[in-house]
Amino acid sequence: MLDVKAVRKDFPILSREVYxxxxxxxxxxxxxxxxxxxxxxxxxxxxxxNSNIHRGVHALSMEATDRYxxxxxxxxxxxxxxxxxxxxxxxxxxxxxxxxxQTWARRNLGPGDEILTTHMEHHSNLVPxxxxxxxxxxxxxxxxxxxxxxxxxxxxxxxxxxRTKLLTLNHMSNVLGTINPVKELTEAAHRAGARxxxxxxxxxxxxxxxxxxxxxxxxxxxxxxMMGPTGIGVLYVKQExxxxxxxxxxxxxxxxxxxxxxxxxxxxxxxxEAGTPNIADTIALGAAVDYLESLGMDxxxxxxxxITEYALNAFRELEESEEVxxxxxxxxxxxxxxxxxxxxxxxxxxxxxxxxxxxxAIRTGHHCAMPLMGRLAVPATARASFYVYNTEEExxxxxxxxxxxxxxxxxxxxxx
Amino acid sequence: MQSFDxxxxxxxxxxxxxxxxxxxxxxxxxEDADIVxxxxxxxxxxxxxxxxxxxxxxxxxxxxxGTGCSISQASASMLTEAIKGKSLEDAExxxxxxxxxxxxxxxxxxxxxxxxxxESLAGVxxxxxxxxxxxxxxxxxxxxxxAHHRRTRDGG
Numbered sequence: 001m002l003d004v005k006a007v008r009k010d011f012p013i014l015s016r017e018v019y020x021x022x023x024x025x026x027x028x029x030x031x032x033x034x035x036x037x038x039x040x041x042x043x044x045x046x047x048x049x050n051s052n053i054h055r056g057v058h059a060l061s062m063e064a065t066d067r068y069x070x071x072x073x074x075x076x077x078x079x080x081x082x083x084x085x086x087x088x089x090x091x092x093x094x095x096x097x098x099x100x101x102q103t104w105a106r107r108n109l110g111p112g113d114e115i116l117t118t119h120m121e122h123h124s125n126l127v128p129x130x131x132x133x134x135x136x137x138x139x140x141x142x143x144x145x146x147x148x149x150x151x152x153x154x155x156x157x158x159x160x161x162x163r164t165k166l167l168t169l170n171h172m173s174n175v176l177g178t179i180n181p182v183k184e185l186t187e188a189a190h191r192a193g194a195r196x197x198x199x200x201x202x203x204x205x206x207x208x209x210x211x212x213x214x215x216x217x218x219x220x221x222x223x224x225x226m227m228g229p230t231g232i233g234v235l236y237v238k239q240e241x242x243x244x245x246x247x248x249x250x251x252x253x254x255x256x257x258x259x260x261x262x263x264x265x266x267x268x269x270x271x272x273e274a275g276t277p278n279i280a281d282t283i284a285l286g287a288a289v290d291y292l293e294s295l296g297m298d299x300x301x302x303x304x305x306x307i308t309e310y311a312l313n314a315f316r317e318l319e320e321s322e323e324v325x326x327x328x329x330x331x332x333x334x335x336x337x338x339x340x341x342x343x344x345x346x347x348x349x350x351x352x353x354x355x356x357x358x359x360x361a362i363r364t365g366h367h368c369a370m371p372l373m374g375r376l377a378v379p380a381t382a383r384a385s386f387y388v389y390n391t392e393e394e395x396x397x398x399x400x401x402x403x404x405x406x407x408x409x410x411x412x413x414x415x416x
Numbered sequence: 417m418q419s420f421d422x423x424x425x426x427x428x429x430x431x432x433x434x435x436x437x438x439x440x441x442x443x444x445x446x447e448d449a450d451i452v453x454x455x456x457x458x459x460x461x462x463x464x465x466x467x468x469x470x471x472x473x474x475x476x477x478x479x480x481x482g483t484g485c486s487i488s489q490a491s492a493s494m495l496t497e498a499i500k501g502k503s504l505e506d507a508e509x510x511x512x513x514x515x516x517x518x519x520x521x522x523x524x525x526x527x528x529x530x531x532x533x534x535e536s537l538a539g540v541x542x543x544x545x546x547x548x549x550x551x552x553x554x555x556x557x558x559x560x561x562x563a564h565h566r567r568t569r570d571g572g
Contacts, residue, residue: 019424349460349485350429353543357424365460379461379483404420409486411434 002295002303008389010035010291021359024394029174029202029338029385030363031224034288038227041287045280053279054253054270068279071286075234078289079200079219080210086237088272089282093201094124096220096235097168099248099272100197101128104218105166107246108195111137114163116194118143118151118180119375120173123368125199129168138165145375148329149176153185160192167196171203175367175383176328177308177338179203183214190215195241201225206304206336206387208297217241226292228285232278242268249274300388304337307386307395311339314399318343323406327376337386340367343402346409348380354405360398427539428546429486436490436533441497446479453560455552462488464553466496466560473503480553487537487546492553494534504561510534511554518547 008014011033016023025033045067051060053068069084076084090096109115115129119142133140141159146152151169160167167189171182186196197218200209204219205226211219216238223232237245247254247265251274256264265271292300309332318324327340343351352364363383366373373380384398407413449467456463462484469477478496482489499507514534517523518541528535540550 347485349462349546349549350487353428353546354422354425357422358420373461401420404422408422408425408429409434409437411438 002299002388004303004389004391007295010037011389012036012039014389018359018361019357024358024360024397026384026386026390026394026398027361027363028387028390029225029367029383031230032205032227032387033389034227034229035291037291038229038284038287041284042229042280045283050280052276064279064283067283067286068277071282071289074286074289076236078209078293079204079221079234079236080212081236082212083239085239085268086242088235088237088242088269089277090233090235090272091231091278092222092224092233093199093220096218096233097125097197097199098128099235100218100220100237101132103245103248104195104241105129105132106136109133109136109138109165112163113138113165114141114161115139116141116143116159116164116167116189118169119145120149120151120176120178120372121168121170121369122174122199122201123370124201125168125170125197126371129166143169149173149327149376150178150329150334151180151185153181156185156188160188160194162193164189164192164194167194168199169197170199170201171209172206172336172338173328174202174338175340175369175372175381177335177340177385178328179207179334179336182216186214186216202336202338205292207301211236211238223281223285223288226285226288228288229281232281232285235272237269242272245272247271247274251275253277295388303388304386305332307390307392308332308335308337308339310392311384311386311395311399314395315339315341318399318403318406324402327381337390338383339385340381340383341402342376342378342381343406345406348382350409351382351402351405354408355398355401358397358401360394360401362398428543430536430539432533432536433486433490436493437486440480440489440493442479442493442500443481444479445481446477449477449479451560451564453556453563455556455559457484457488457548457552460485460549462549462552464488464492464556466492466553466556468499468560470504470564473505475499475502475504475507482553484552485546485549487540487549488552491534491537491550494537495553495557498532498534499557504564507557508561511558514554515551517541518550 013033049060049063051064053065072084076087144152172179189196195217198216200219200221204221219236224230254266254271254274256266315326325342329335348364365380446467450470451468454465464482467479468475480492537550
């Protein structure tokens, strides 16, 4: 079990105030806060061994190279990858998905081929496929949603056809919190001869993830949602797939030998890392992985299941009076710590402003999932998302503030 | 039970603004419009559709519909009330006045009179992220007037 009080002490930002009120940070699905250990790793790098990697023969460069590659090994171990060969360091989930779209997909998709995805994807796991499908004459197909906003797999057999070359989906929806059965879907896709990409942006920070067990071909995730810095993310690619992939960006670092008219490519995975990489943030993400491992991912999950259940219960009264609609599965074992909700009385942006002035940070808007907003028949939603440092008291504050905001807007609350 | 005083937001959500939000004016769609324009903010999904009819140079009819936050919709509702019966030139100068107010310039008392109810949106300037919401309908008005001038100039 997590000692949340102790955990909170590791996050300097949590002691700040907003408009004179204690910060209640409930926007973790957008980005997480950073523990002092991660911030210190950045400082240490810049103060003690800042230098470029993989080339220098001097002490600083060797130290930085060691720490950079050590981080890569940590990422591989964290996601259960058999080696670092398929662990490519990128900026974020979006870049990881685009890398697959621009290299693997452009080579492997042709006219009439299909990409199967879902109706609950972030724009970053939709738009790149729209582009590559248009270019290659392929088409997109979608797994629909149930009334509880889980995947409706009733017609999976007819959606996965011999023409399906790729199944790409998130492990956890950034809007609904729904956890998708990616292992079973990977198995089904492989039987149909398709490769599988898992968008792990929301899941890897919160759920123990094992790519060997899942058997996926690609896994993309971002460091900044898992206590690491912005600007560093990971693309994992299964060895047999990455060995057959063309480089994405060309330049330094990714080459072995260069002549006037040609070049040969570096070993994997450096072949996919052209130019000076994000050394400091890679090392700091290594510190974030250490931190998460020290908490234990099972404990992280246990805490989030408990706080999500607490939140769903806390919203129940407002749901029963039909003042608030809450989205996503009711069964907390089928969802993560993301709770989207909507009130007819208060537009999400007004709610966001009301809560902000009480020190409560939530996200409002379409959450980069405009097609999903259309299906939910709302212009936007409000979303609270939790992490290891969130408490039941914070959930109480959130729900009380939502209730009072509804009264404020419906005119049933006396004004000061 | 935690209590919230919400005193910070009272200057933003003045009672008159919430009144316009709950009961927007001029919703019945004007059939024969001379000027039709729209304001859409894809970032937050706010939408305002304006229709105006003219008698010579004077706005003699106006309607709007839209969806969005209280600020965007109340501002649109107030706009329709404010420009009815005004010349296009006066409507446009009201837009400039309102825009200046949103950008932080305090209106003089004469200008406050001209703004009327619209002046109640003054508090929005202290919530910078919401200024776009307040300006959405007004920018649509300006677009519509400009397009109208281009049409009448080009078409004789």
